[in-house]
Structures are given as structure tokens and as C-alpha cells.
Amino acid sequence: MTLAVLYLAAFALPGLTAASEQRLRQACETCRGISERFGKGLTDTAKKNFGGGNTAWEEKTLSKYESSEIRLVEIIENLCDGSNFECNNMVEEHEEHIETWWFKWKKKHPDLFKWLCIETIEVCCPAGTHGPDCIACRGGSERPCHGNGRCDGDGTRSGDGSCSCKNEYTGEFCLDCSDGYYNSYRNDTHSICTACHDSCKTCTGATNTDCKECKEGWIRNEDACVDVDECAVEDSPCKTDQYCLNTDGSYSCKACDPSCLECTGEGSSRCKSCTSGYEMKDEKCTDVDECVLSEKLCARENEDCINTPGGYKCACAEGFQDSDGVCIPTVKHEEETPVNVSSRNAHEDL
Numbered sequence: 001m002t003l004a005v006l007y008l009a010a011f012a013l014p015g016l017t018a019a020s021e022q023r024l025r026q027a028c029e030t031c032r033g034i035s036e037r038f039g040k041g042l043t044d045t046a047k048k049n050f051g052g053g054n055t056a057w058e059e060k061t062l063s064k065y066e067s068s069e070i071r072l073v074e075i076i077e078n079l080c081d082g083s084n085f086e087c088n089n090m091v092e093e094h095e096e097h098i099e100t101w102w103f104k105w106k107k108k109h110p111d112l113f114k115w116l117c118i119e120t121i122e123v124c125c126p127a128g129t130h131g132p133d134c135i136a137c138r139g140g141s142e143r144p145c146h147g148n149g150r151c152d153g154d155g156t157r158s159g160d161g162s163c164s165c166k167n168e169y170t171g172e173f174c175l176d177c178s179d180g181y182y183n184s185y186r187n188d189t190h191s192i193c194t195a196c197h198d199s200c201k202t203c204t205g206a207t208n209t210d211c212k213e214c215k216e217g218w219i220r221n222e223d224a225c226v227d228v229d230e231c232a233v234e235d236s237p238c239k240t241d242q243y244c245l246n247t248d249g250s251y252s253c254k255a256c257d258p259s260c261l262e263c264t265g266e267g268s269s270r271c272k273s274c275t276s277g278y279e280m281k282d283e284k285c286t287d288v289d290e291c292v293l294s295e296k297l298c299a300r301e302n303e304d305c306i307n308t309p310g311g312y313k314c315a316c317a318e319g320f321q322d323s324d325g326v327c328i329p330t331v332k333h334e335e336e337t338p339v340n341v342s343s344r345n346a347h348e349d350l
């Protein structure tokens with residue numbers, strides 16, 4: 001009585017239910033893995049003990065080995081990776097079943113997965129069925145979810161058989177179309193959903209005149225959904241140092257050329273006004289050459305003015321170097337310190 005109550009209490013808790021569902025799925029997965037490894041073991045041992053000769057003795061030995069306990073043991077030894085606890089546990093627990101199959105049922109039921117995992121230890125279900133009693137998935141076991149989705153618990157003793165539809169499909173049976181798709185084919189058991197035109201949120205056909213509802217960024221114009229030109233309005237939706245670029249269904253804001261303070265498009269020829277250091281010349285924002293202005297900007301002695309894009313800089317002239325803010329003649333290295341032979345050689349190598 002107490003046990004029964006505990007059992008019920010445990011399964012009433014959703015977290016525990018999810019964990020037990022997970023265990024059921026895992027058990028089937030493990031059994032499937034064992035069956036596959038068994039198949040591989042059969043292949044790997046098929047040519048064993050076969051010398052390549054063809055004597056009667058060899059053939060007799062081979063046929064004996066084929067269904068021998070020795071071969072079975074060899075295969076069983078390799079069914080699980082050493083670290084796979086679940087697998088080793090399952091093999092240990094059901095070794096007798098595997099032996100029974102090997103000696104008794106292999107000929108009649110060659111599919112070990114079906115015999116062991118589905119019918120004997122009952123941890124899996126046939127494809128298209130689910131749950132403790134292997135009942136059909138939504139839409140039937142032949143084409144679960146009508147081929148447009150995945151059935152919960154498919155092939156395992158878990159799950160509720162409900163459908164998770166592919167993107168294009170929706171509804172309990174994955175026969176209806178999601179927003180943005182329309183039925184290009186439909187009968188009781190088959191449904192093909194095809195993408196609407198970019199401009200439609202929902203539609204009945206492939207073009208922009210088949211929209212039931214326009215997508216955001218598109219607007220109804222007579223029969224069709226057409227792009228909204230977000231950039232055509234007086235107040236640009238972009239920042240002052242950006243220009244607006246209209247796109248189908250949307251728009252984007254792009255940075256103006258560095259020479260522009262404000263602009264209407266890409267490049268220095270689309271400036272509305274120029275940033276400092278640039279001036280409008282031939283309908284373009286052009287760099288100002290500060291170094292040719294009448295006012296001398298680099299005033300130190302032996303100093304050059306160097307024009308840069310949008311500015312200028314002052315630097316000591318060639319043959320001079322900065323020393324505490326004064327341009328002094330560059331002292332040649334060799335004159336200052338004696339140079340040893342090895343470093344001179346290194347220089348010559350260069």
C-alpha cells in the first residue's frame with residue numbers, strides 16, 4: 001500500500017516523469033547499439049578461423065565455428081565499450097536472452113534488434129509506434145505525422161505520440177501550413193506547404209498578389225503587397241552621420257563617408273555638408289591642404305608641415321630629430337660611438 005502510494009506520488013511529479021521518460025528512451029538506444037554491435041561482430045568474425053583453403057576439414061571446422069559458443073562469446077565481449085555502464089549492464093542482465101537467440105532463434109528471427117529489443121526485453125517499439133504498448137503515432141505508423149514531423153517517442157517505449165512538425169507545417173497532424181507557407185498540395189493524408197512570397201505574412205499562393213496579410217515592411221497597394229520605402233520620408237529614420245538605404249521589406253542605415261557631416265548616400269560626392277578639414281569642391285568634400293595656407297601652421301625651426309586626410313601634422317625635417325620640443329640635427333651613429341667589427345659586418349650583410 002505504502003509502496004503504491006509512493007510510486008504514484010513519484011510519477012505525479014513532472015520532473016521525475018521526464019527523467020523516467022528519458023530512461024526509457026535511453027534503454028531503447030542502448031539496446032539498439034547492442035544489436036548494431038552484434039551485427040558488426042558477426043561480420044568481423046565471419047572470416048575468422050578460415051585459412052583461405054578449401055579442405056573438407058576446414059569447411060567442417062568453419063561451419064562448426066559459425067554457430068559456436070566460442071564465436072558468440074567473442075561477439076558478446078565486444079558489444080560495449082568498457083566505460084559504457086548502461087550497455088554493460090544491459091548485456092549482463094540479458095546475456096541469457098542473447099544466448100537463447102543465438103542457439104534457438106537466430107535462423108527463424110535473424111533480426112536481433114526486433115527479437116531482443118522490441119519483442120523480448122521490450123525496451124523499443126517498431127518504427128512509427130510509441131509508448132508502453134507500442135501504439136501508432138499521430139497520423140499512423142506508416143507515415144507518422146504524415147511525413148511532415150517527428151512523433152514523440154517514435155520507436156521507443158516512451159512518449160505520447162504527438163507530432164513536432166517541421167517549420168513549414170503545423171497542427172496536431174502536421175497537415176496545416178505555418179504562417180508564411182501555403183498548401184500547394186493537400187488531401188486527407190498528404191500535405192505540401194510551400195513558402196509564400198517574401199511580402200506575405202500569410203497567403204494562398206506563390207506571388208505577392210496572393211497575400212492574405214502583408215508582412216511587416218510591406219504595404220497593400222491595390223492587389224499586391226509592395227515594399228515600404230522607409231527612406232522616402234522627410235525625417236530620415238537614421239542618425240545624422242548616416243544615410244538611409246531602402247531594401248525589400250526593410251531598410252538599413254549606413255555610415256556616411258568620413259568627409260561628410262551629413263550625406264544622402266555612399267562616398268564623398270554624396271555629402272550634404274563636410275566635416276572639418278574638408279571643403280566642398282566640385283560637389284565633393286575634398287581634403288583641405290593646410291600646409292599651403294598662407295598662415296604657417298608648423299612654426300618651429302627646421303620643421304615640415306605634412307598634409308593628412310582631414311588634417312595635417314608637424315614633424316622635424318629630414319636630417320633633424322625632435323629633442324625636448326626642438327628639432328636638432330640628427331647625429332650619425334658611427335660618428336658618435338666607435339663601431340666594432342662584428343656589427344659593421346652585420347651591416348654589410350644587410
Ligand SMILES: [Ca+2]
Nearest residue numbers: 228247249250
Ligand atoms: Ca523597404
